[in-house]
Amino acid sequence: MTAVLVAYAGKTGGTREIAEVIAVVLREHGLDARVRDAADVTGVEEYSAVVLGSALYFHRWRPEAVRLLEHNVEALTRRPVWLFHSGPCGPGASTARVSLPARVALLAARIDAERTATFGGRLDPGRARGIVARLLSSGRMAGDFRDWDRIRAWARDVGRRVRTRVPL
Ligand SMILES: Cc1cc2nc3c(=O)[nH]c(=O)nc-3n(C[C@H](O)[C@H](O)[C@H](O)COP(=O)(O)O)c2cc1C
Incomplete structure (x- = not known):
């Protein structure tokens, strides 16, 4: 089964x-998707995407995410890479x-990554640490803005494209 890293x-x-x-969506496409904290990823050779x-x-x-890109530029260039960020x-x-932040945009261009997806984020007053986080989490920004339908639709598209680009 094709192994896909989801870091x-x-x-x-x-x-x-x-x-x-x-x-979960990638597994529904028959892919062996493995979720990893970017800080724990020591290499990407074992993954096809x-x-x-x-x-x-x-x-x-x-x-940790920037480091994963920086430390694996060569290997990432040789496999399809999809990036997303979550925040708004x-x-x-x-x-x-x-x-993308400038440094990440440069790395994304070097590895020829697919277009980056932006997903809404979550600001939870219960998890806020530090003054800025507490301030942000107390007003109109507070809440969970992750759009699961959009996220699943994006993942389905990634799944289809991995299946067509990577020999199974
Ligand atoms: C101190 C602080 C700074 C943030 N800065 C940004 C930002 O620059 N852009 C953005 O879109 N979201 C920003 N966010 C929102 C976070 O990206 C959002 O809460 C995200 O879902 C957090 O993900 P995590 O739970 O994986 O850490 C910020 C949140 C906090 C608490």
């Missing part, structure tokens, strides 16, 4: 849950599109 980086679990749902997602914090990707909260979150 994530975040701080409060919202991005991990997106990765888990993506993996890679999905990598990061939470956005202060317009940046989490360092509040009104308009589900239709917002955020461009």
Whole structure:
């Protein structure tokens, strides 16, 4: 079975849950999707395709996700790679599109990654650590803005494309 890495980086679990749902959909496409914390990924050679997602914090990707790209440029260039990030909260979150931070955009271009998907995020007052997080989580931005239908539809598209691009 074709192994697909679904790696994530975040701080409060919202991005991990997106990765888990993506993996479920990929398995429905007959793929062996394996969810991993980006910090635990030491190489990508064993995977035929890679999905990598990061939470956005202060317009940046989490360092573990950036490191995964930086440390595996050569191997990633040789396999299809899909990127997503999760962050926008509040009104308009589900239709917002955020461009990749500059450093990540450069890496994405080097590895010829597919177009990046933006998914809404989750700001949960119960999980907020630090003054900025507590402030953000207390107003109109608070809530869960992850659009599971959109996430599943994107994952179905990835699943179909992995099946056509990777020899099973
Ligand atoms: C301190 C802080 C800064 C944030 N900065 C951004 C940002 O720059 N852009 C954005 O779209 N979302 C931003 N967010 C929203 C997070 O990306 C969102 O809550 C996300 O779902 C968190 O994912 P995680 O649970 O995997 O950490 C920020 C959230 C916090 C608490």
